Amino acid sequence: MNISRSTYLYNRARNVIPSGVNSPVRAFKSVGGTPLFIKKASGSILTDEDDNEYIDLIASWGPMILGHANPKIAEAINNKVEYSTSFGAPTEIEIAIAELITKMAPNIDKIRMVNSGTEACMSAIRLARGYTGRDKFIKFDGCYHGHSDSFLIKAGSGASTFGVPNSPGVTKGTANDTLTARYNDLEDVARLLEENKGEVAAIILEPVCGNMGCVLPKEGFLEGIRELCDKYELLLIFDEVMTGFRLAQGGAQEYFGINADLVTYGKVIGGGMPVGAFGGREEIMNYLSPDGPVYQAGTLSGNPIAMIAGYTMLKELYQNPQIYEGLAEKTTYLAEGLERVFSESIYDYRINHIGSMINVFFVDVDVVDFDTASQNNSELFGKFFHAMLNRGVYLPPSPYESYFLANSLSYEQLDHIINATIESLARMK
Numbered sequence: 001m002n003i004s005r006s007t008y009l010y011n012r013a014r015n016v017i018p019s020g021v022n023s024p025v026r027a028f029k030s031v032g033g034t035p036l037f038i039k040k041a042s043g044s045i046l047t048d049e050d051d052n053e054y055i056d057l058i059a060s061w062g063p064m065i066l067g068h069a070n071p072k073i074a075e076a077i078n079n080k081v082e083y084s085t086s087f088g089a090p091t092e093i094e095i096a097i098a099e100l101i102t103k104m105a106p107n108i109d110k111i112r113m114v115n116s117g118t119e120a121c122m123s124a125i126r127l128a129r130g131y132t133g134r135d136k137f138i139k140f141d142g143c144y145h146g147h148s149d150s151f152l153i154k155a156g157s158g159a160s161t162f163g164v165p166n167s168p169g170v171t172k173g174t175a176n177d178t179l180t181a182r183y184n185d186l187e188d189v190a191r192l193l194e195e196n197k198g199e200v201a202a203i204i205l206e207p208v209c210g211n212m213g214c215v216l217p218k219e220g221f222l223e224g225i226r227e228l229c230d231k232y233e234l235l236l237i238f239d240e241v242m243t244g245f246r247l248a249q250g251g252a253q254e255y256f257g258i259n260a261d262l263v264t265y266g267k268v269i270g271g272g273m274p275v276g277a278f279g280g281r282e283e284i285m286n287y288l289s290p291d292g293p294v295y296q297a298g299t300l301s302g303n304p305i306a307m308i309a310g311y312t313m314l315k316e317l318y319q320n321p322q323i324y325e326g327l328a329e330k331t332t333y334l335a336e337g338l339e340r341v342f343s344e345s346i347y348d349y350r351i352n353h354i355g356s357m358i359n360v361f362f363v364d365v366d367v368v369d370f371d372t373a374s375q376n377n378s379e380l381f382g383k384f385f386h387a388m389l390n391r392g393v394y395l396p397p398s399p400y401e402s403y404f405l406a407n408s409l410s411y412e413q414l415d416h417i418i419n420a421t422i423e424s425l426a427r428m429k
């Protein structure tokens, strides 16, 4: 029997890689079936190992905001690579990217580069703890800040003061210092702060939560969080790993006009290379080692190839601010098209979108927090995912992930997505 090359590779991968993948969501567990193995991509078209082509709405989970194989980024990497791939010593390109970021993003006096969003978030929490001398922090149910221990906590019911680890391997001791609140619920946060007065170092949140599928902050929510941070004298950490350089040049801080004390970045900032970063006010960032007491380090941090890729990406966005308007227009066009199609279908749905992030939920409630996001009908979601895939549209294979639009998407491709949705919904039963 002939099997597809993706199936052959998946079977081979499972022998030597846990579940055949290097990051869980790639395994298609939520939607069933065999993950596609990708051979190459250009613009917004992915080509799998069987030479099938798909319009890409994942954009590598966010980084590829300009589309794949952007010629300027590819050229910059090629030119740099012959100078060696790593030195473990300072380089000028690290200064250039830091200077550019401090120009593009508000409230970033200083920034330190790391290798992933996880590293950025865990380092920001350590820094906040070191700076304030307090141990606990607040995160929101449904917000994802990477896979470091203290973030893998979901709210314990009732006395949600103390979190419960949601992965074996995360100790209760770690979980005790992570307090979890309901997204978009200021009262919940105020209650936690009152109950833990003087013990909370920071509140960390996704200003738009892409890890619940695309959940927007309610009016006044971010302002309220800022006020609570000021009142209880703790740090506000915006996790802008998804929203940074995507919602606007200055990310969610600029988009919503809210000042964070520390900001974490990833995804877009690396131009498709493994990069994260965290930055903020000088007096806080100066707490980092070696001049400050809070230790943080990385063998490959500021890697020259990653830095030139990220720098070229950010410079392109900086010099072409109209990209953001174009992306928002495309996203609104897609959202309105999907809205028309879904409103004529038999399915309950909600479509949330902002900037170049969008998601369709199979629900009959407004999606504003983790409880409502969890009502997404996973069976329908799986059917929709595969129906779209069969029609050449690659959606994120999880109901909890936002779609990310890239500037390379054409209106013709958006029309293809809308038409594929009409056909998919008609044949999904």
Ligand code: PLP
Pocket: 061, 115, 116, 117, 118, 119, 121, 144, 145, 146, 147, 206, 210, 211, 239, 240, 241, 242, 266, 267, 276
């Ligand atoms: N923070 C947010 C908001 C994310 O979406 C992610 C990853 O998806 C992370 C942190 C972790 O980033 P990484 O996967 O690069 O470790």
